[in-house]
Amino acid sequence: MTVLLPGFLDAHAHLALIDPTQLAAGGIARVLDLGGWWPAADAPGGVAAAAALGVAGTDAVPSAAGAADAAGPDARYAGQFLGAPGGYPSRQAWAPAGSACAVGSPGEAAGAVARQAAGGASVIKVTLNSAAGPVLDTATLAAIVAAAHERMLPVAAHTEGPGQADAAFTAGVDLLAHTPFTDRLPGELLGRMAGRLTWISTLDIHGWGEPTAAFHVASDNLARFHTAGGRVLYGTDLGNGPLPVGLNRREIAALLACGLSPDDVLAALTADYPGYPNGPIPAAVSPARPSASTPALALAPALAPGVSPAGARRVTVIPGDRPTDPHDLTGFIDWLLRAQALPAHALPAHAQPARALPRPDLEDHRS
Numbered sequence: 001m002t003v004l005l006p007g008f009l010d011a012h013a014h015l016a017l018i019d020p021t022q023l024a025a026g027g028i029a030r031v032l033d034l035g036g037w038w039p040a041a042d043a044p045g046g047v048a049a050a051a052a053l054g055v056a057g058t059d060a061v062p063s064a065a066g067a068a069d070a071a072g073p074d075a076r077y078a079g080q081f082l083g084a085p086g087g088y089p090s091r092q093a094w095a096p097a098g099s100a101c102a103v104g105s106p107g108e109a110a111g112a113v114a115r116q117a118a119g120g121a122s123v124i125k126v127t128l129n130s131a132a133g134p135v136l137d138t139a140t141l142a143a144i145v146a147a148a149h150e151r152m153l154p155v156a157a158h159t160e161g162p163g164q165a166d167a168a169f170t171a172g173v174d175l176l177a178h179t180p181f182t183d184r185l186p187g188e189l190l191g192r193m194a195g196r197l198t199w200i201s202t203l204d205i206h207g208w209g210e211p212t213a214a215f216h217v218a219s220d221n222l223a224r225f226h227t228a229g230g231r232v233l234y235g236t237d238l239g240n241g242p243l244p245v246g247l248n249r250r251e252i253a254a255l256l257a258c259g260l261s262p263d264d265v266l267a268a269l270t271a272d273y274p275g276y277p278n279g280p281i282p283a284a285v286s287p288a289r290p291s292a293s294t295p296a297l298a299l300a301p302a303l304a305p306g307v308s309p310a311g312a313r314r315v316t317v318i319p320g321d322r323p324t325d326p327h328d329l330t331g332f333i334d335w336l337l338r339a340q341a342l343p344a345h346a347l348p349a350h351a352q353p354a355r356a357l358p359r360p361d362l363e364d365h366r367s
């Protein structure tokens with residue numbers, strides 16, 4: 001029997017740093033691109049940076065029909081990293097010019113958020129990395145969150161350094177882009193976080209199979225967050241280091257080791273794109289070329305060859321039966337790793353889900 005599921009989501013990817021056309025063969029149908037795109041129209045070095053990464057500029061906006069036929073995933077985007085002037089990742093070698101947007105005061109927050117929204121962002125990404133430079137002060141971070149929420153956009157935070165995950169939570173962000181890995185979070189804080197925060201797992205970046213101290217810190221935090229009822233999404237930070245382009249066996253194994261059940265893992269893979277508040281994330285604006293009079297971010301889908309426009313439906317199919325023994329975790333992983341993503345229209349009519357995607361209902365979606 002082949003199992004048909006809502007398209008698997010990698011909720012933390014950087015499509016500019018990988019070949020997105022390889023994702024489907026690895027089972028990933030949808031991605032949340034958490035930052036690194038830049039304004040091609042109005043930032044120094046923006047177009048040059050795009051060219052350096054081998055992606056097309058704004059003159060190469062694909063037609064909707066052409067993009068829909070591409071082999072890449074459905075994708076939603078964060079746009080630029082919003083952070084303190086001189087903060088992470090503005091000084092990182094991997095960050096192309098224009099990928100960070102400095103926000104120096106609360107008064108600059110609304111404009112920075114508007115800039116991302118104009119470019120088609122579906123989520124706002126902030127960085128709070130005290131290990132790599134200055135971080136947003138409390139008032140500026142709160143102003144960014146307020147500006148994003150005014151537009152019904154969720155906010156995802158990269159937190160690194162003591163107290164940064166707490167600061168993000170206190171400011172009202174909706175998602176942590178990484179399981180906190182700096183230090184062990186107190187249970188009381190985890191309990192409060194579990195009430196309204198979503199964590200994106202990204203455990204395997206800590207050692208890529210050779211677990212570091214941060215891997216163990218993160219795994220312990222994730223296990224307790226999950227136990228407290230916290231919502232976890234599968235995410236890998238794809239593009240950051242030697243990660244497989246597709247489902248990551250080690251990330252799945254790490255989630256199971258944290259106490260998630262196979263059903264929990266499937267829920268983490270098949271969830272809706274995160275949104276604010278509670279509803280699904282809004283779709284990106286329809287593709288439009290920035291004009292001279294209204295400079296805007298280059299639409300990320302236009303910059304990424306092989307990426308389908310948001311809203312295109314893809315599903316994940318897994319050949320063979322899921323192991324019936326709930327304790328056979330290795331068998332579950334082996335089965336899961338056979339997943340492939342397909343355009344829904346490519347499936348034979350009798351295999352189409354009876355009900356609308358993407359709500360998972362494993363029984364109804366079997367074929």
Ligand SMILES: [Zn+2]
Binds near residue numbers: 012014240
């Ligand atoms: Zn990342």
